[in-house]
Amino acid sequence: xxxxxxxxxxxxxxxxxxxxxxxxxxxxxxxxxxxxxxxxxxxxxxxxxxxxxxxxxxxxxxxxxxxxxxxxxxxxxxxxxxxxxxxxxxxxxxxxxxxxxxxxxxxxxxxxxxxxxxxxxxxxxxxxxxxxxxxxxxxxxxxxxxxxxxxxxxxxxxxxxxxxxxxxxxxxxxxxxxxxxxxxxxxxxxxxxxxxxxxxxxxxxxxxxxxxxxxxxxxxxxxxxxxxxxxxxxxxxxxxxxxxxxxxxxxxxxxxxxxxxxxxxxxxxxxxxxxxxxxxxxxxxxxxxxxxxxxxxxxxxxxxxxxxxxxxxxxxxxxxxxxxxxxxxxxxxxxxxxxxxxxxxxxxxxxxxxxxxxxxx
Amino acid sequence: xxxxxxxxxxxxxxxxxxxxxxxxxxxxxxxxxxxxxxxxxxxxxxxxxxxxxxxxxxxxxxxxxxxxxxxxxxxxxxxxxxxxxxxxxxxxxxxxxxxxxxxxxxxxxxxxxxxxxxxxxxxxxxxxxxxxxxxxxxxxxxxxxxxxxxxxxxxxxxxxxxxxxxxxxxxxxxxxxxxxxxxxxxxxxxxxxxxxxxxxxxxxxxxxxxxxxxxxxxxxxxxxxxxxxxxxxxxxxxxxxxxxxxxxxxxxxxxxxxxxxxxxxxxxx
Numbered sequence: 001x002x003x004x005x006x007x008x009x010x011x012x013x014x015x016x017x018x019x020x021x022x023x024x025x026x027x028x029x030x031x032x033x034x035x036x037x038x039x040x041x042x043x044x045x046x047x048x049x050x051x052x053x054x055x056x057x058x059x060x061x062x063x064x065x066x067x068x069x070x071x072x073x074x075x076x077x078x079x080x081x082x083x084x085x086x087x088x089x090x091x092x093x094x095x096x097x098x099x100x101x102x103x104x105x106x107x108x109x110x111x112x113x114x115x116x117x118x119x120x121x122x123x124x125x126x127x128x129x130x131x132x133x134x135x136x137x138x139x140x141x142x143x144x145x146x147x148x149x150x151x152x153x154x155x156x157x158x159x160x161x162x163x164x165x166x167x168x169x170x171x172x173x174x175x176x177x178x179x180x181x182x183x184x185x186x187x188x189x190x191x192x193x194x195x196x197x198x199x200x201x202x203x204x205x206x207x208x209x210x211x212x213x214x215x216x217x218x219x220x221x222x223x224x225x226x227x228x229x230x231x232x233x234x235x236x237x238x239x240x241x242x243x244x245x246x247x248x249x250x251x252x253x254x255x256x257x258x259x260x261x262x263x264x265x266x267x268x269x270x271x272x273x274x275x276x277x278x279x280x281x282x283x284x285x286x287x288x289x290x291x292x293x294x295x296x297x298x299x300x301x302x303x304x305x306x307x308x309x310x311x312x313x314x315x316x317x318x319x320x321x322x323x324x325x326x327x328x329x330x331x332x333x334x335x336x337x338x339x340x341x342x343x344x345x346x347x348x349x350x351x352x353x354x355x356x357x358x359x360x361x
Numbered sequence: 362x363x364x365x366x367x368x369x370x371x372x373x374x375x376x377x378x379x380x381x382x383x384x385x386x387x388x389x390x391x392x393x394x395x396x397x398x399x400x401x402x403x404x405x406x407x408x409x410x411x412x413x414x415x416x417x418x419x420x421x422x423x424x425x426x427x428x429x430x431x432x433x434x435x436x437x438x439x440x441x442x443x444x445x446x447x448x449x450x451x452x453x454x455x456x457x458x459x460x461x462x463x464x465x466x467x468x469x470x471x472x473x474x475x476x477x478x479x480x481x482x483x484x485x486x487x488x489x490x491x492x493x494x495x496x497x498x499x500x501x502x503x504x505x506x507x508x509x510x511x512x513x514x515x516x517x518x519x520x521x522x523x524x525x526x527x528x529x530x531x532x533x534x535x536x537x538x539x540x541x542x543x544x545x546x547x548x549x550x551x552x553x554x555x556x557x558x559x560x561x562x563x564x565x566x567x568x569x570x571x572x573x574x575x576x577x578x579x580x581x582x583x584x585x586x587x588x589x590x591x592x593x594x595x596x597x598x599x600x601x602x603x604x605x606x607x608x609x610x611x612x613x614x615x616x617x618x619x620x621x622x623x624x625x626x627x628x629x630x
Binding site: 024025027051053055056057059060061063064065066067068069070071072073075089090093097204205206207208209214216217218219220221222 | 418419420421423424430433436437438439440441442443444447450451452453454455456457458459461462463479480482483487
């Protein structure tokens with residue numbers, strides 16, 4: 001592992017993070033703006049004893065992930081918006097069958113073919129299930145190249161801890177921006193050996209691999225007998241409830257704040273620059289940046305409610321604002337400002353909505 | 362190798378000779394398939410081949426969606442379910458994650474040749490070292506007998522009530538011949554389950570479809586023409602007759618490719 005800081009793109013950091021976290025299989029289909037991920041892993045994985053398969057489609061890719069995940073091998077796919085839509089069936093099957101895997105979405109503009117520039121329009125799809133049935137993905141939202149690297153370790157650890165799909169929700173800015181990052185496993189990272197250990201109780205491998213008395217195993221999501229699905233879904237709902245403790249957020253300058261800006265990913269990062277500048281001018285404004293979008297860090301947000309107003313900034317037509325309102329339970333006033341997809345926005349463009357919510361406009 | 366868990370009353374008594382036994386690769390759960398359905402025969406053949414090759418302990422079954430969804434309820438091997446049509450993609454992931462395993466899919470004609478055509482074709486084209494078993498009975502069985510890509514022209518189904526027409530529905534798709542064109546395919550053949558002779562031939566072909574995988578030659582494929590008396594509205598004997606008289610003329614039996622043999626052209630059984 002290299003200790004020095006290296007200039008790299010967010011997409012490259014995702015690829016290095018996957019490799020260093022022990023990912024052994026990558027499946028994917030080309031789509032902008034995430035192509036550096038498959039391109040790099042196609043070169044790096046075979047040398048690391050892994051496999052790279054360019055799938056015939058995103059449908060093919062997510063189903064290959066089901067196969068590799070079912071075998072208890074650290075595996076991933078990456079894509080962008082429209083491609084992620086095609087993967088939703090597979091994500092539902094993975095959650096329902098207790099199969100781990102990491103899915104990276106470098107979001108582009110939508111709906112439909114949209115465009116290839118940044119957007120946060122896939123928030124609902126990522127955190128509300130996306131696929132059919134009561135299923136949930138764990139969702140992490142990096143805002144820097146370093147977080148792209150670090151979050152891959154956390155993603156694999158969570159995927160194997162809960163035997164569930166984990167999504168990294170980035171966007172074209174996070175994926176394409178180039179800045180220095182270090183290739184050092186973050187605190188709490190699990191070794192590839194530990195990941196293998198976590199799959200020992202359920203992975204398929206051929207029963208002979210489990211000794212003389214090994215019994216056949218089955219991973220599935222179909223439960224047709226009356227009452228069987230109810231029983232199964234109770235287990236799944238408990239799994240989702242257990243995930244609540246994984247909620248994480250970054251809170252900055254909220255102690256004295258009258259206004260708390262809530263923003264994630266690249267918008268969260270741009271908002272921080274604006275807030276720091278405005279604070280230097282004496283305005284008491286703080287930042288709440290969710291690092292996990294599912295589970296949403298609602299308890300931490302609710303604690304901030306008394307005596308404060310909130311402004312949600314996001315690059316979509318109003319998605320995370322619903323989770324913010326649910327978290328605050330009507331205890332505080334919530335403003336919202338949306339940025340259109342397809343725009344690379346500067347700090348100055350977020351200043352006016354923040355000042356308006358602060359009460360200066 | 363006889364299993365001791367078998368029902369003792371069924372063991373040979375004094376003076377009796379054991380000529381047929383349950384396969385240790387199948388469990389004793391009663392099959393849920395309809396009377397006269399050929400899934401039971403196909404299951405048995407796959408189980409016998411896995412047993413003879415002594416690979417059941419490292420076999421991984423990738424199940425499909427349709428009547429064959431519950432294949433895993435009967436096989437004593439590690440299994441994973443796949444979404445409708447995606448078995449060959451799931452099997453690709455399994456194969457890449459577990460290079461030492463013997464991986465096979467078991468799919469119907471709707472699953473493999475309609476919704477899963479792309480995944481099946483490309484797994485075959487990549488030469489994934491897996492074995493794919495296609496049960497072709499020309500209808501969607503589990504959903505109640507709708508048209509599938511292999512439905513014969515003129516065949517009445519619940520969605521072609523006046524019979525399938527070329528003009529509206531296209532003609533029956535020949536998957537074994539299509540796959541034989543692909544470089545990654547090591548073995549492609551079509552057999553039928555309508556007679557003892559054909560069942561014996563199917564067993565040999567199935568063995569070959571697993572042999573090429575284990576030898577690392579590439580994708581092994583076998584299409585089995587099978588009966589669906591329920592959705593054909595025929596009794597089991599008439600259903601067998603339909604296979605011989607109506608299906609085999611449209612779907613010729615034979616080996617369309619065998620990477621281990623010279624030439625590899627069609628050899629009709």
